[in-house]
Amino acid sequence: MTPDNRCDSSTKGLSLAGFLNLSEKQRKLANWMRRQSICKLRQIKTEMGEEEDQIVKILEELVQLGIVEIAQDEDEPSYKLILASRRKNFQSQQLREKLEKKISSN
């Protein structure tokens, strides 16, 4: 990781570091969900080939981690993976303030 990616601690959504810390099963599910928009529980079951309560358990873990959200307004249980924002970075914030001072004084 390059220094400019050392971020603050707001960790909602899937970040690269967060991804690499997932368990194998969580990662497998996240990998598949990342390439979909909204995923119906039914589709997830087919894709993962596991029992529903197992899958719901993994999904709940991912929801806890802030990586997956329950999709609202769907006619059946559905989930959505969310990506982390590229977070604010303190060092580059300072750099920017300096730059702007310099630009405005020219």
Add this chain to the structure above:
Amino acid sequence: MTKIISIHSFRGGTGKSNLTANVAALLSLNGQRVGVIDTDIQSPGIHVLFGLEEGKLPYTLNDYLWGKCDIEKTAYDCTETLQKELGEKGKIEGKVYLIPSSIKVNEIAQILSEGYDVELLNQGFQQLNKELKLDYLLIDTHPGLNEETIISIGLSDVTVIILRPDYQDYQGTAVTVEVAKELDVPKLMLVVNKVLPDLDFDALKENVELTYNASVTAILPICNEMIRLASQGIFSLRYPDHPFTKELEKIALSLQGE
């Protein structure tokens, strides 16, 4: 369906931007509609190869990420420039669009300091593919691993990783390959660039493939004309009959075959 191809390297100066621009040009020469997006927001540069002057671009990727415009506004049709570069030697039947990043120092600093919504970049890719009816979207990236990696590798159909025959590259490439495998990229291709012409290319290929357990699509020699061109144009259009261009064509072809 648009095929998304992301081009990575662990270290800078490896040849990502030149390879991306050349592959885009060669695909368009084969009649394909190609988008090239510069996600190297911290050190953008590929616009230079396409002869785009940053000062004259009303919108860049930064504006889209700040919600100032639609992504389509940031796409510039470079087909005519490429055709001029090729001259009478051929006809570009496809299209090449470039989505540049801002080179204005305050805009780079702003995006680094404020961050942006990576999900928006993801949506931008999909929007471009649809609106421009792209056959290929090529993603030029910042060296190393960063937050964009999760979508550049994570959403691509093919990830190309470039390395030089240098031990610093070897180690870093191992990390990148590992992440690509974890992200479950459907197809991984390695390209070794800037190889001294007197090296044994077959032995090198075998060695790299064994090391990373991934296939090497091409081994590109260090090329004097490329150094002389100094990113002021697109090599394969300027020198269509050069042996180096033949190697680039192989890469474009194997991407088309995927």
